[in-house]
Amino acid sequence: MSELLLDAEALYLELKRGVQRLLTPDTALVGIWSGGAWLAERLAADFSVASGTISSALHRDDFGSRGLAKADHTTLPFDVNGRDILLIDDVLYTGRTTRAVINELFDFGRPARVQLAVLVDRGGRELPIEPAFSAARVTLRADQSLRLARADGGRFSFEVK
């Protein structure tokens, strides 16, 4: 797959349309660190809604083999109780990160609802997790990695390795 096929800026506009349909008066956007956090930050500015950042580091299931992930913070500057939480991620793959951040989220309270919107769904799920919206679906080999990059000016692109 070439990078041309995945225009991150075009997909962002698609994601924005999808997210707009999911917004409720109680929605708070929560970006999954790091790519999802950039997306949530931009979406929150575009829609003027509450937002935060969530890290999977403290709930990862591969902690025993991979060790503690680089320090990064969960910052949820609003009361999670009763909120409609819309998780935002750049790439959805096995679903393990999503599982970990849902656990993390519940350490802060009891949301009314949790949904997930992603830029790219690359399939390969290992858990029963499905996004409410994905801007694109792609197929990649298991040894390939796909992640969002953000340039200094804030412009998004994809890195495929």
Place this chain on the structure above:
Amino acid sequence: MLSKRNPQLNKHGELIHLLSVEGLPRAVIEQILDTAGSFLSVNDREVKKVPLLRGKSVFNLFFENSTRTRTTFEIAAKRLSADVINLDIARSSTAKGETLLDTVANLSAMHADMFVVRHSESGAPHLIAQHCAPHVHVVNAGDGRHAHPTQGLLDMYTIRHFKSDFRNLTVAIVGDIVHSRVARSDIHALSILGVPEIRAVGPKTLVPGDLRDMGVRVCHDMAEGVRDADVVIMLRLQNERMNGGMLPSSGEFFKHFGLTPDKLALAKPDAIVMHPGPINRGVEIASEVADGKSSVILPQVTFGIAVRMAVMAILAGNEA
């Protein structure tokens, strides 16, 4: 296998035991401080617990009494969801003649995953690290006069929190330096983090000249020692470690080296005052200073739990 060069690190340079600040790469210290920052916010959550050490057993082996340090390790391990077993060894098997390594072998057979060790003999945690099973991690919670690495690291966290950049600081460590493992760990950590001026302040009997070999400026005069300091770390006068003759009296010590508002006024106006606790009011520090606006003694305690969580979480995630 323990590396011959540094028994604390595995072959990838990752921390597997915390025995001493000495010899730790700067990147490892910064990783611990950054991680502690993430854990500090766990206290603000509705659920003040994370599952990193779920299913792991942490044994607190205190061959020397210390209610405070043991408690902070216990809280830290419990916030990480570990099972914590406190052994007051000073009053158990060792008193019946069991050797240190036999004690450790027995506890390993009970499926320990981590030992937090306080011992009056320098090097005891190192010895345990050399003889325990490969999956077991050892944290030194203070050994003799040698090291108290988690105290050193929480002191660094505190300094970074209030002063941000280490590279333009003057740090004065005051009091009973010769008996202090805290001072030794602080001096190593401050050097590794690039503090340009580290002063050891106290009477000749408690601040030996050979500290200069560690890159420290030795001051036997309190005014010279605290003048323009950004950070003043007061140490407890260790009465229980003194064999007499090193000091005329604690009153005499306070007169010359006790931190009073007058002496603190010589330091920078925004200087912070630290103390590893427990404090002896009127012996090394005046109450007006201990309770004053420059004092960060209680934040040190709070940070200490986050730093100990960070150390245990990092160790548990690394394999020998």
